[in-house]
Structures are given as structure tokens and as C-alpha cells.
Amino acid sequence: MKKLLAIVLVLAMTVAVFTGCGKKDGKAEIKDDGVIRVWVGEESAEFYQKACDAYIADHSDFGYKIEVKGMDTGSIAGTITNDPTAAADIFTVAHDNIGKLASTQCAKPITDESLIEQVLADNPESFRGVIYSTLNDKQYLYGVPYISQALFLYYNKALVNDGEQETFEGLREAAKRAGTKAITVTGDDGFNMSFALLARKVSDKSTTVKIYEGADSASGGSKGTSNCQGDDTVAIIRWLQAFAEDPNGFKWASSDGWDADLDKDNKGVVAVIGGAWHYNTAKSALGESNLGIAMIPTFTLTDAACEGLSGVSAGDEYRGGTFADCKCFMINAYSPASKYAKEQDLIKYLSSKDVQNESYVECLNVPAYVGATEFIKKCFDEGKVTESQYNLAAMQVGMAEWGIPQPFITGTLNTYYYSKNGPAVFRAMIDKTAYPTTGDQILTETESLDGVRKGLYLVEYLWMHGQAPSSFPASLPDPA
Amino acid sequence: MSTEKKKRVSSQSRNRRVSLGATYTILIILGIIWLIPLVWIVLSAFRCQYQPDGTFIGRVTSNFFPKQFGLKNFKDLFTATYYGVPGAFPRWMLNTLIIAIIDCIISTFLVLSVAYCMSKLKFKLRKTFMNVSMIIGLFPGFMSMIAIYFLLKSIGLTGNPSHPEYSVIGLVLAYSAGAGMGFQIAKGFFDVIPNALVESAKLDGCTSFKIFQRIILPLAKPIIIYQALMSFTGPWMDFIFAKVIIGADNARYWTVSVGLYSMLFGTHPDTNLFTQFAAGCVIVAIPIVTLFMFLQKYYVEGVTAGAVKG
Amino acid sequence: MGAKANKTPKNQKTGLTFVERISKSFSDFGKRFADGSPGTKLSHFIFGAGNFYHKQYIKGLIFLLLQIAILALMIFCPSINGTPYGWKALRNLSLTHVSEGGDFDPFTGQFTSGSDCKLMVLFGFVTIAMIFIYILLWNKNIQSSYKADMDRKVGKKPTTFKEDLKELLDGKFHVMMLTPTCIAATIFTILPTIFMIALAFTTYNSQDMNDLGTNLFHWNGLQNFRAVFTGEGSLGIEIKNRFLPVLGWTFIWAIFATLTCYFGGIILALLINKKGLKGKKVFRTVFIFTMAVPQFISLLAVRNLLGEYGPFNSLLMQLGWIAKPIGFLGLHPSDSEKLAKVMVILINMWVGIPYTMLMTSGILMNIPADLYEAGRVDGASTVKMFRKITLPYVIFVTTPYLISSFIGNINSFNTIFLLTGGGPTYTGYQAGGTDLLVTWLYKVTIDQGSYNTGAVIGIFTFIITATITLITYRRSKAYNEEDTFQ
Incomplete structure (x- = not known):
């Protein structure tokens, strides 16, 4: 009997708990409690709450309350895929997450005609390929761009003479004087690697690198063509290998943070390649008066880098490249249908040119729409932003011309670019270390020309197949 | 005989003093090692250093002892907005x-x-x-x-x-x-x-x-x-x-x-x-x-x- | 249950095993049905019927309500987040009745979400637990009624509800005391652990699922375990190439971390407790102080102190001893792995020694003074006395502690995670040079979302710790005395 009481208690609790709160067999959905929740980047949460309040004040028939919450944008996508039913109705992610969120059905498409019209009218052609994704064999718009992002250069004005920031070699001179390294990056993932991978010849902005070009997910996911075995890429890697070995050359970000490197007391580096989201940290490392902002510099290929290569010649000048990305609004797939129309109205407003402009003035978010430069210039002329704040936007817009949006069509391809160790092989090549994990095939060295060619073949293969090749082809570059 | 004994006693007590001295030294050194990281965290908490143009330096710096002390960190800690809160x-x-x-x-x-x-x-x-x-x-x-x-x-x-x-x-x-x-x-x-x-x-x-x-x-x-x-x-x-x-x-x-x-x-x-x-x-x-x-x-x-x- | 196999013969003689006990209680089921009163017979179908028959209304009502609740849950299958309990949950447990979802109505915005496999598995186990409880209840309810029958036969009155409650404070006191823990631990410890073990036999790996563009996973038998040898799957190569090195380092770490802290602590305790030493309290306080500070604070302090731009490196540079910062903690991939390993063991001494010191201080005081006296008379040196008297005594008393601290060190997450983060990293692998099985498990599940691989690592960790425990602990004095103790 007494043990029975024990069981009674167990049961009573479990049953109450599991039946009391359960709905009858239904679809998983966030409850519609009259609130639309929005997740944006932490730095602009306050601004968007204000904007939303203003919107509700103007549209008394909106019928929903709006709660804006600041989130770490880097982790939003992960938080949502972990548990979309606990996420906001509208959230913002960098566009390269769109494929993942769409294919795992964490986001739902946008169908409002006027919103689609606004997106297509406002944004650069290059974004169009990356904000659509496929659902049930149909192409849908998933992400609405509202902030653009690209890499550029922060440098220490106290150590770098004017003009030196324009070339890697100039930075090296400055570093030599200061007894430091020339340049670092803020991380070693696929995004940061783009400064080398996507470097383009200055004379004609050309590169042989292709990442899923012409990929088409609508027809069952053709991966298009990729190439990273061109002679220019080989030469760039070899140049960077030498530059990394130079006592005053390139270094990887240390775990203490690139900003500790940038601080001149630490004799770390004189410049760092980063994005607008690093602005405040860079400012506190250098102080506003020493903080210089510029395009990613150019570099000149050396004899050693071009040795044995036919597609390039010593003296060719290249500019470091970047991915030119955008941040987008998306709608949670688990958000109830009853909110759908209102959510799209709200996104239409939040991604309008006016709100984008305001968010630049208030939070330094660089607008994504075509022709934002004029507004940025106007703000500077009117004294609404400081010089470094102006530079920040101007250089980013400038760099966008040298970049491409991070490509993806479905979740798969983008994941391959990032997660299948392509960036790790890339890093191994620059460090001239072996890359150990390629199935049975082991890339034993990346120092020789052959080693670099194998490494690049491996990277390309990883992009295309998501796994390592069973063997390397007899001759490289591989024509296929 | 008795002097020898005295000698032995005194040498014993000298030994003892030496070993006690050594123990003190070791313990003090160990104590310092054990306290350094904690002392450093406390010092960092009261650190209040600025860039020449007035930007506050909040990250790890190479100096153990702060150049300036202040309560700014505590003030910031209690008033600042973290993670949108x-x-x-x-x-x-x-x-x-x-x-x-x-x-x-x-x-x-x-x-x-x-x-x-x-x-x-x-x-x-x-x-x-x-x-x-x-x-x-x-x-x-x-x-x-x-x-x-x-x-x-x-x-x-x-x-x-x-x-x-x-x-x-x-x-x-x-x-x-x-x-x-x-x-x-x-x-x-x-x-x-x-x-x-x-x-x-x-x-x-x-x-x-x-x-x-x-x-x-x-x-x-x-x-x-x-x-x-x-x-x-x-x-x-x-x-x-x-x-x-x-x-x-x-x-x-x-x-x-x-x-x-x-x-x-x-x-x-x-x-x-x-x-x-x-x-x-x-x-x-x-x-x-x-x-x-x-x-x-x-x-x-x-x-x-x-x-x-x- | 592996523990059963190791039972000593004595054990088997004295008590019935859990399984035997269960089977016994069911074996006299036929007898009860035959002999029982009509109430008892009816109890086989309607819970509490026998109790009503014997006018034990409250008890009967409790039984009846519970039966109704469970049956209702089994039949009506209430669902949470679109995933049902009840018989549907049992069906779902096979992970075959799943749908990818994704039906979308562009006009209304209605979007059908697919099946949530992890909830299916979880709710499936919850339902199985319910069924188990149902069977136990069924048995209890018959037993209870039968007992009332028997009471009546010998002329006693069946116990009243009040008497039952009273008994809870005496003969059945343990039931009352253990019930809250049983409930809580079943829901929040046992069930989740079983769930995670089950994931080791699935394809629940975010990365693979992401590649395939699906939200669904299914059962795949022992394939994840096979990957340790074959290197299949998205993390297969990682597991195959890194498992043995990580395992080896986990052992080396555990051995060194345990022994250094243990002997370091004893020596420190001896130093502090030295006769004639003044300020014992001050010294003790200093060391205990570091122990009292939360680990994430003290370890992060050390990490930053030794960092590339921290004060320690800059001091060495100012002294001119080194030209550029040393990566003590392997935070940079090019840092030395050996140095990082030595450093974590050293820093772990900093963390662990005060603990042992505190513990052994008391034990040292308890060593009978005449032992030392005898030693002194024999003219033994201090070192010899330490080796021949102190150490054996302390080791004798603290063997269980040594074992549990060894196991604790195998699972020592904080020290590694906060100091090195597992670094120096290997290009292309999750598991770095100083990663233990637990930190690797963390990276693989929390960072990578590879729950199946994580579960495999977890099971291996369990096998290791369980083996050590079984071999040493169960044979140890403390455990065997436990039997004779009562």
C-alpha cells in the first residue's frame, strides 16, 4: 500500500504534467498571444523597438503588440535550428543562413506581392540569387535584406603612414618600423578567408575562382561549377605563405582577440581585416583618433609565388577580396498563420529605405539598398556621423564592388563551403602544415607547388562533394 | 660529556630552526603563487585605464598593476545593457x-x-x-x-x-x-x-x-x-x-x-x-x-x- | 544490469535480486485470481475494485483515478508541439511514421511542420515508463485487495486509510522519504539519460541532416559505433582518428591530475601542520580561499594571466627571457601541445591541492602519536617516517577518495574547458590536443549538433568509468562492509 502511494504520487504528477498542458493532436506552432516577436542584432534592438512603436502608432489597426529583442546575430541561426518553436516570429540572419533555415523548414516563404516588389526594386541584382530558396520544387523569396556587410581594413594611423595602408607591402614597411606584424584577420572561417580566396586582379577585377556558379536548386540541385585551382589562386596562396612567414607579415588572430593585437602596446599588428560589427572593439583598442579605415589593400605577386605557373606573372597586382553579404529578415515557419499578413507588412516597413537610413544614422548599420552611398555622403556632409563612421560605410560599399555574396542555393551547398573543412585546408596551406583528415588520403605537405595544388584540389572537391576524394588525380590542375 | 650533549641538543634545535625556516619560506612562496591570479582579478576589477584620446581600455592588458584605479567597472557593470537587457x-x-x-x-x-x-x-x-x-x-x-x-x-x-x-x-x-x-x-x-x-x-x-x-x-x-x-x-x-x-x-x-x-x-x-x-x-x-x-x-x-x- | 553480474555469492544467498523479486510478485498471480474475493477478481480489470469491496474507499478511488488517467492518456494521445503521447507515441518510436512536412499555402501562410523525431523518441520513452507504472499499479492494486482478503480471513479488519498513512511514518518511512527523489530523478535524470543513450543508435546528426535537407532522423543500429573503426559518416573520420589519442590523454590526465593533487595536498598539509609553525590558520586560510572562489572565476583568471598578452608573458619578455609570447595554454593552433598538457596538470594542482590539504589535515591529526614516538626512538628520519608511517596511514584511510577523484578527473570538464578549450586544435578536427572525452562530447553535441556521435562518446566514457568503479570500488572495503553493516 505504501509503495503504492509512492507510485500514486509519481503518476499524479506525471499525468497532470503531461496531460494538463497538452493540446489535442495538432500542428506544432507558437501560440498566437497577440504579440509579434522580433529578434534583431543586439546593437540595434533599441532602435528597432522604437521604429516598431512608431509603426504601431501610425497603424492603429495593426492589432498586435511588437516585442523586439536584441540577439547575438552570430548565434541566432543556431538557436533557431535547435528549437524553432521557442524562437521569435521574425528574426534576422546573415543571408548565408537562409538555405539552412529554409531546407530544415525553420523559415517560411514570403509571398506578399508588394513586399516582393519592394525587395526586387531596392536591392542589387547580385543578392537575388541568394535570398531565394526552394520549397516543393518552387522558388520562393525567403529573406528580406536590410543591412549590407563586407570586409574592409582597420589600421593604426599612429603607426601607418598615409598611403601605406593601400598595399600589403606598405603595411609591412609600417610593421617593420613598429616591430610588429602587418596584418591579421578576426577569425579563420570561410568568411574571413575570403580576403585571400576572392582576391582579384586590379587591372580587370578578374579571378578564376568560382563558387557554385550557375547553381540551380530548382531543378533538383545542380551545384553549378566551382573552381579554385586556377594559377592565380595558387600564386596567391604561395604569396600569402611567404607573407605569413615574414616576421613583419601576416598572422592569424590570436585567441586573446585580434583587438589585443591591434593595440599598439602589444606590438601585435598594425592592421586588421574586419567588418562593421568590429567597429566598437577596434575603436576601443586604438582610440578614435588613431583608427583608420580603408579598403582591403592590394598586393603584388613575387617571382617566387609565380614560379612554375603560366597563368600569372610576377608584378601582377591583386586586391584582397571579400564576400559582400546582407542581413535579412525572415519569418519563422512555426509562427501561426494568423500573424502571416501582419508580419509581412511589418517586414516591408522595417526594410524600407527610410528605416534603413535611420538605422545607419542611429546604429551604423550600412544600408543594403542600391544607391545608399548618396545618403551616407549626405549624412557626413550634414555632420550627422563622424569621419570614421562615414569611412566605415563608404569603404564597405567600395569593397562590395570587389566581392560576391556568399553563394548558396540550398542549405547543402553553403554548408559544404563552410563546414566540410575547406577553410581548415586553406589555413593548413597558408601555415604550410600537413592537413591530416582526408579519408584514406593524407595531404602530407602543403609547402611545394604540388602540395598547394593538391590542397586546392581538395578544397574544391570538398565544396562540390562534401567529402574528401578517394585519391588525387595524376596530374593537377584537374581539368574536370 | 655534558658539553657534547648540549652541542647535540643545540644542533638539533638549530636543525629544527632551519627546517622551520625552510617551511615558512616554502609556504610563503606557495601562498603567493596561490593568490596571484586572484589578486590580479581584483586589481583588474579596479583598473581604470584610458587611451590617450579618452577611449576606455577594458580588455586584458600586459601590466599586472593598473596604472589608474577607479570604480568605473563596477558602475558600468550595474548600469550597462548586456545582450539587449x-x-x-x-x-x-x-x-x-x-x-x-x-x-x-x-x-x-x-x-x-x-x-x-x-x-x-x-x-x-x-x-x-x-x-x-x-x-x-x-x-x-x-x-x-x-x-x-x-x-x-x-x-x-x-x-x-x-x-x-x-x-x-x-x-x-x-x-x-x-x-x-x-x-x-x-x-x-x-x-x-x-x-x-x-x-x-x-x-x-x-x-x-x-x-x-x-x-x-x-x-x-x-x-x-x-x-x-x-x-x-x-x-x-x-x-x-x-x-x-x-x-x-x-x-x-x-x-x-x-x-x-x-x-x-x-x-x-x-x-x-x-x-x-x-x-x-x-x-x-x-x-x-x-x-x-x-x-x-x-x-x-x-x-x-x-x-x-x- | 552489469552491476548484477558482479554480485558476490554472499549477496545471492541473502537476498533476492531485483528481477527475481519482480517475477515472484507476478508468479502468484494465478493463485490470487483463484482464491481472491469477487473484489479481488474484479481488481484484475478495474483498479481499486477490491478496495471498494473492502470499503477502503479512498484507496480504491486513488487506484481508479490513476487507471482512468493512464488509460485516457494512452487512448486519447494528447500532443505537445505536435508530437503525441499515448499509443501513437509507441508507434512513433519506430521513427517510421514520420512526415517531412513543408506543405505551404502561399495565401494564408499556413505551413505544415514535419515530424519532430527527437520528441517522438522522448515521448515514446515517457509512454513506456507510463506502461511500466500501469503494470506495477495493476499488481499493487491486486496485492492490496488480496491482503485485505487475507486480513478478513483471519478475522482482522482491513487497514483503514488513516492506518496506512500512519504506517508511512514508521515501517514504510522510506517510501515517504524516497518518493520525491524517485519522481524527480526518474523524470529529470533517468529518462533523459536513457534518451541520450538511445540517440547513439540513430542518425540524429544536425550536420548530416542539414546536408540532406531534412528534419528527420531514424534508427541505424550500431553504425555509429562501427564508425569508430571504419570512419563512416560526417564525423566518422574524427571519431576514427581522434578517439584513441583523446582516450589516451584522458587516462594520462586523470592519473597525473589525481596523483599530483593527492601527494601535493598531503605534503602541503604536513608543512602547514608542522610542529612549532606559527600562523597555521593564516596559511590554511590562504589556500582555502582559492578553493572557495568559483572555478570559472579562478580558472579564467589564470587563463588570461597566462594569455598571449597577459601580464605573465609580458613580464618574461621584459626580463628578456623570451623574445615573443609563449602560448602556454595551446589557445593558438601552432602552440605546443606538450606544454599545454603540462600546464593544465600544473594549474590543476593549483586548483586541487587545497582540497586534498583540507581533507588530509584532519586525517593527519588522527594518526596515533605513539607511532611517531616509536619511530623517533628507532631513530627514523623525517622522510622515512613520512614514507613508513604517514603515507600508508593516509592512503589506507583515503583509498575511496583516490578512486572517486580519479573518476572525477576523467570527467573533469571545467579545468580543460576553461583553460585550454581543448586546444591546441588540429586542423579539421573538433577534438584538440588537450580535449578529454567529456569536453569532446560537449563540442560534438553542443557546438556541432552531432547528438549520435556525442552519445557514442558518452557511452564509451560511461563504460570506462563504470569498469574502473566495478573493479576497484565494489571490491573495496567500504562497499563490502556496507553489506555487513546493517
Whole structure:
């Protein structure tokens, strides 16, 4: 009997708990409690709450309350895929997450005609390929761009003479004087690697690198063509290998943070390649008066880098490249249908040119729409932003011309670019270390020309197949 | 003869003085080594250094001793907005305090009751219970973290958009629910209490409840305090479990250690928060260390009870 | 249950095993049905019927309500987040009745979500637990009624509810005391652990699922375990190439971390307790102080102190001893792995020694003074006395502690996670040079979302710790005395 009481208690609790709160067999959905929740980047949460309040004040028939919450944008996508039913109705992610969120059905498409019209009218052609994704064999718009992002250069004005920031070699001179390294990056993932991978010849902005070009997910996911075995890429890697070995050359970000490197007391580096989201940290490392902002510099290929290569010649000048990305609004797939129309109205407003402009003035978010430069210039002329704040936007817009949006069509391809160790092989090549994990095939060295060619073949293969090749082809570059 | 003896005595005492001197030296050196990192955190908390143009330096710097002292870090800590939550730090402190108090009460109760049963009562499934708890205890704890999250979520105690505050209750449950399985130390303590006491009380017609209440509890003061101390300080130190259960997106209801940890390691790119982190550490450490120093005696008893008896 | 196999013969003689006990309680089921009163017979179908028959209304009502509750749950299958309990949950447990979802109505915005496999598995286990409880209840309810029958036969009155409650404070006191823990631990410890073990036999791996563009996973038998040898799957190569090194380092770490802290602590305790030493309390306080500070604070302090731009490196550079910062903690991939390993062991001494010191201080005081006296008379040196008297005594008393601290060190998450984060990293692998099995498990599950691989690592960790425990602990004095103790 007494043990029975024990069981009674167990049961009573479990049953109450599991039946009391359960709905009858239904679809998983966030409850519609009259609130639309929005997740944006932490730095602009306050601004968007204000904007939303203003919107509700103007549209008394909106019928929903709006709660804006600041989130770490880097982790939003992960938080949502972990548990979309606990996420906001509208959230913002960098566009390269769109494929993942769409294919795992964490986001739902946008169908409002006027919103689609606004997106297509406002944004650069290059974004169009990356904000659509496929659902049930149909192409849908998933992400609405509202902030653009690209890499550029922060440098220490106290150590770098004017003009030196324009070339890697100039930075090296400055570093030599200061007894430091020339340049670092803020991380070693696929995004940061783009400064080398996507470097383009200055004379004609050309590169042989292709990442899923012409990929088409609508027809069952053709991966298009990729190439990273061109002679220019080989030469760039070899140049960077030498530059990394130079006592005053390139270094990887240390775990203490690139900003500790940038601080001149630490004799770390004189410049760092980063994005607008690093602005405040860079400012506190250098102080506003020493903080210089510029395009990613150019570099000149050396004899050693071009040795044995036919597609390039010593003296060719290249500019470091970047991915030119955008941040987008998306709608949670688990958000109830009853909110759908209102959510799209709200996104239409939040991604309008006016709100984008305001968010630049208030939070330094660089607008994504075509022709934002004029507004940025106007703000500077009117004294609404400081010089470094102006530079920040101007250089980013400038760099966008040298970049491409991070490509993806479905979740798969983008994941391959990032997660299948392509960036790790890339890093191994620059460090001239072996890359150990390629199935049975082991890339034993990346120092020789052959080693670099194998490494690049491996990277390309990883992009295309998501796994390592069973063997390397007899001759490289591989024509296929 | 007698001079020789004197010599021996004096040489012995000299030896002794030398060895005592050596002991002092070693202990002082060791003491310094042990204190340096903590002293440094305290110094960093009071550091108030600026760039020449007035930008505040909040990250790790190469100088051990700050060039300027000030209370700016503490002021910032209590007023700043972290992770989109205005006044986040005081909020985190409050959350943690609430969680710690409730967890302390529930856990201590559960541990004591289980330990008493295991040590002093005879019943059929006793050995089974002990084996199960031992086996479960051998699995890495956070393996089950994700499942606990979804269990709590399915009863609305976390990841609940309309009631984010419920996740605090969820965390308390997650912390204290398994506490009873950690009865071994308290059992070790109860084992030492002579069975004769219990037997004679039984002969006097005491019920098991009475024995527990009148005889065991008064004797168990050290272990109660030990257990309370452990479960109270736990939530102040855990930075993994709390984040998963409460949710990375739910910064308002984080505990203080999750908040402090995220200040250094969040994917948030601002590494300029080190001095504020240090200030937070000082504030968290003060009450815990005080408690600990105050209740040291009981801690030692608990540790020894657990250590020498399995 | 592996623990059963190791039972000593004595054990088997004295008590019935858990399984035997269960089977016994079911074996006399036929007898009860035959002999029982009509109430008892009816109890086989309607819970509590026998109790009503014997006018034990409250008890009967409790039984009846519970039966109704469980049956209702089994039949009506309430669902949470679209995933049902009840018989549907049992069906779902096979992970075959799943749908990918994704039906979308562009006009209304109605979007059908797919099946949530992890909830299916979780709820499936919850339902199985319910069924188990149902069977136990069924048995209890018959037993209870049968007992009342028997009471009546010998002329006693069946117990009243009040009497039952009273008994809870005495003969069945353990039931009352253990119930809360049983409930809580079942829901929040045992069930989740079983769930995670089950994931080791699935394809629940976010990365693979992401690649395939699906939200669904299914059972795949022992394939994840096979990956340790074959290197299949998205993390297969990682597991195959890194498992043995991580395992090896986990052992080396555990051995060194345990022994250094243990002997360091004893020596420190001896130093502090030295006769004639003044300020014992001050010294003790200093060391206990570091122990009282939460680990994430003290370890992060050390990490930053030794960091590339921290004060320690800059001091060495100012002294001119080194030209550029040393990566003590392997935070940079090019840092030395050996140095990082030595450093974590050293820093762990900083963390662990005060603990042992505190613990052994008491034990040292308890060593009978005449032992030393005898030693002194024999003219033994201090070192010799330490080796021949102190150490054996302390080791004798603290063997259980040594074992549990060894196991604790195998699972020592904080030290590694906070100091090195597992670094130096290997290009292309999750598991770095100083990663232990537990930190690796963390990276694989929390960072990568590879729950199946994580579960495999977790199970291996369990096997290791369980083996050590079984071999040493169960044979140890403390455990065997436990039997004779009662």
C-alpha cells in the first residue's frame, strides 16, 4: 500500500504534467498571444523597438503588440535550428543562413506581392540569387535584406603612414618600423578567408575562382561549377605563405582577440581585416583618433609565388577580396498563420529605405539598398556621423564592388563551403602544415607547388562533394 | 660529556630552526603563487585605464598593476545593457539568488531524506536504488542536458515565448531534481552515527519518523550545513547547464555566471569587457567566499565524511 | 544490469535480486485470481475494485483515478508541439511514421511542420515508463485487495486509510522519504539519460541532416559505433582518428591530475601542520580561499594571466627571457601541445591541492602519536617516517577518495574547458590536443549538433568509468562492509 502511494504520487504528477498542458493532436506552432516577436542584432534592438512603436502608432489597426529583442546575430541561426518553436516570429540572419533555415523548414516563404516588389526594386541584382530558396520544387523569396556587410581594413594611423595602408607591402614597411606584424584577420572561417580566396586582379577585377556558379536548386540541385585551382589562386596562396612567414607579415588572430593585437602596446599588428560589427572593439583598442579605415589593400605577386605557373606573372597586382553579404529578415515557419499578413507588412516597413537610413544614422548599420552611398555622403556632409563612421560605410560599399555574396542555393551547398573543412585546408596551406583528415588520403605537405595544388584540389572537391576524394588525380590542375 | 650533549641538543634545535625556516619560506612562496591570479582579478576589477584620446581600455592588458584605479567597472557593470537587457547584471544577481535559495532548500531536503533511508533503514529495493544511482552518476552529466531542456519545454517551463520567466523555475527543477541521487557524502556521515542509538530508540517505541526528527537531525547539523552550502553555491558557479536550460536567447533570466562567462566568450565580438567581467567576479566571489570561510568547519567535516567512506 | 553480474555469492544467498523479486510478485498471480474475493477478481480489470469491496474507499478511488488517467492518456494521445503521447507515441518510436512536412499555402501562410523525431523518441520513452507504472499499479492494486482478503480471513479488519498513512511514518518511512527523489530523478535524470543513450543508435546528426535537407532522423543500429573503426559518416573520420589519442590523454590526465593533487595536498598539509609553525590558520586560510572562489572565476583568471598578452608573458619578455609570447595554454593552433598538457596538470594542482590539504589535515591529526614516538626512538628520519608511517596511514584511510577523484578527473570538464578549450586544435578536427572525452562530447553535441556521435562518446566514457568503479570500488572495503553493516 505504501509503495503504492509512492507510485500514486509519481503518476499524479506525471499525468497532470503531461496531460494538463497538452493540446489535442495538432500542428506544432507558437501560440498566437497577440504579440509579434522580433529578434534583431543586439546593437540595434533599441532602435528597432522604437521604429516598431512608431509603426504601431501610425497603424492603429495593426492589432498586435511588437516585442523586439536584441540577439547575438552570430548565434541566432543556431538557436533557431535547435528549437524553432521557442524562437521569435521574425528574426534576422546573415543571408548565408537562409538555405539552412529554409531546407530544415525553420523559415517560411514570403509571398506578399508588394513586399516582393519592394525587395526586387531596392536591392542589387547580385543578392537575388541568394535570398531565394526552394520549397516543393518552387522558388520562393525567403529573406528580406536590410543591412549590407563586407570586409574592409582597420589600421593604426599612429603607426601607418598615409598611403601605406593601400598595399600589403606598405603595411609591412609600417610593421617593420613598429616591430610588429602587418596584418591579421578576426577569425579563420570561410568568411574571413575570403580576403585571400576572392582576391582579384586590379587591372580587370578578374579571378578564376568560382563558387557554385550557375547553381540551380530548382531543378533538383545542380551545384553549378566551382573552381579554385586556377594559377592565380595558387600564386596567391604561395604569396600569402611567404607573407605569413615574414616576421613583419601576416598572422592569424590570436585567441586573446585580434583587438589585443591591434593595440599598439602589444606590438601585435598594425592592421586588421574586419567588418562593421568590429567597429566598437577596434575603436576601443586604438582610440578614435588613431583608427583608420580603408579598403582591403592590394598586393603584388613575387617571382617566387609565380614560379612554375603560366597563368600569372610576377608584378601582377591583386586586391584582397571579400564576400559582400546582407542581413535579412525572415519569418519563422512555426509562427501561426494568423500573424502571416501582419508580419509581412511589418517586414516591408522595417526594410524600407527610410528605416534603413535611420538605422545607419542611429546604429551604423550600412544600408543594403542600391544607391545608399548618396545618403551616407549626405549624412557626413550634414555632420550627422563622424569621419570614421562615414569611412566605415563608404569603404564597405567600395569593397562590395570587389566581392560576391556568399553563394548558396540550398542549405547543402553553403554548408559544404563552410563546414566540410575547406577553410581548415586553406589555413593548413597558408601555415604550410600537413592537413591530416582526408579519408584514406593524407595531404602530407602543403609547402611545394604540388602540395598547394593538391590542397586546392581538395578544397574544391570538398565544396562540390562534401567529402574528401578517394585519391588525387595524376596530374593537377584537374581539368574536370 | 655534558658539553657534547648540549652541542647535540643545540644542533638539533638549530636543525629544527632551519627546517622551520625552510617551511615558512616554502609556504610563503606557495601562498603567493596561490593568490596571484586572484589578486590580479581584483586589481583588474579596479583598473581604470584610458587611451590617450579618452577611449576606455577594458580588455586584458600586459601590466599586472593598473596604472589608474577607479570604480568605473563596477558602475558600468550595474548600469550597462548586456545582450539587449538593460540593467542585466543586477537582474542576473537576483535570478541567481532566487534560484540558489530554492535549490538549496529542495536539494538539502532531498539529499538528507535519501541519505537517511540508505544509511539507517532496511527495505527491499535499497541496494537496487544505490546501484541505479551509482550507474546513472557515471554518465557525463550534460549528456542529458538536451533531453531535460525538451522535457521542461514540453511542460512550458522553458523556451516559452509568452512566459520567459518560467525558465527560472525550470532551472530550479533541473538543478534540484537530481540532487537526491548525490546522497553518498551525507550517507557516509549518517553511517558514522551509531546504530545503537537508532535501535534503542526503536525499542522505546519511537517511529522511524520520530527517530529521524529527534535523533538524527540534531546530530546531522554539520552535514545539513555542508549540503546547503554546496547546493547554494552551485548555481553561482554553473555556466553550461544554466545556459542550455534557460536558453541563449533569454538573457534576462540568465544566472550571473552565464552572464559573466558570455561577457568573455559570447560570439559577441566585444572583448573589451574583461575589466567589467573582473568586477562581476569580485562581486560574485565576495558572498561565496565569505560563506565558505564562515562555514569552513562544516565543509571540512562534509569533505572528510565523503572522502574516507565511499 | 552489469552491476548484477558482479554480485558476490554472499549477496545471492541473502537476498533476492531485483528481477527475481519482480517475477515472484507476478508468479502468484494465478493463485490470487483463484482464491481472491469477487473484489479481488474484479481488481484484475478495474483498479481499486477490491478496495471498494473492502470499503477502503479512498484507496480504491486513488487506484481508479490513476487507471482512468493512464488509460485516457494512452487512448486519447494528447500532443505537445505536435508530437503525441499515448499509443501513437509507441508507434512513433519506430521513427517510421514520420512526415517531412513543408506543405505551404502561399495565401494564408499556413505551413505544415514535419515530424519532430527527437520528441517522438522522448515521448515514446515517457509512454513506456507510463506502461511500466500501469503494470506495477495493476499488481499493487491486486496485492492490496488480496491482503485485505487475507486480513478478513483471519478475522482482522482491513487497514483503514488513516492506518496506512500512519504506517508511512514508521515501517514504510522510506517510501515517504524516497518518493520525491524517485519522481524527480526518474523524470529529470533517468529518462533523459536513457534518451541520450538511445540517440547513439540513430542518425540524429544536425550536420548530416542539414546536408540532406531534412528534419528527420531514424534508427541505424550500431553504425555509429562501427564508425569508430571504419570512419563512416560526417564525423566518422574524427571519431576514427581522434578517439584513441583523446582516450589516451584522458587516462594520462586523470592519473597525473589525481596523483599530483593527492601527494601535493598531503605534503602541503604536513608543512602547514608542522610542529612549532606559527600562523597555521593564516596559511590554511590562504589556500582555502582559492578553493572557495568559483572555478570559472579562478580558472579564467589564470587563463588570461597566462594569455598571449597577459601580464605573465609580458613580464618574461621584459626580463628578456623570451623574445615573443609563449602560448602556454595551446589557445593558438601552432602552440605546443606538450606544454599545454603540462600546464593544465600544473594549474590543476593549483586548483586541487587545497582540497586534498583540507581533507588530509584532519586525517593527519588522527594518526596515533605513539607511532611517531616509536619511530623517533628507532631513530627514523623525517622522510622515512613520512614514507613508513604517514603515507600508508593516509592512503589506507583515503583509498575511496583516490578512486572517486580519479573518476572525477576523467570527467573533469571545467579545468580543460576553461583553460585550454581543448586546444591546441588540429586542423579539421573538433577534438584538440588537450580535449578529454567529456569536453569532446560537449563540442560534438553542443557546438556541432552531432547528438549520435556525442552519445557514442558518452557511452564509451560511461563504460570506462563504470569498469574502473566495478573493479576497484565494489571490491573495496567500504562497499563490502556496507553489506555487513546493517
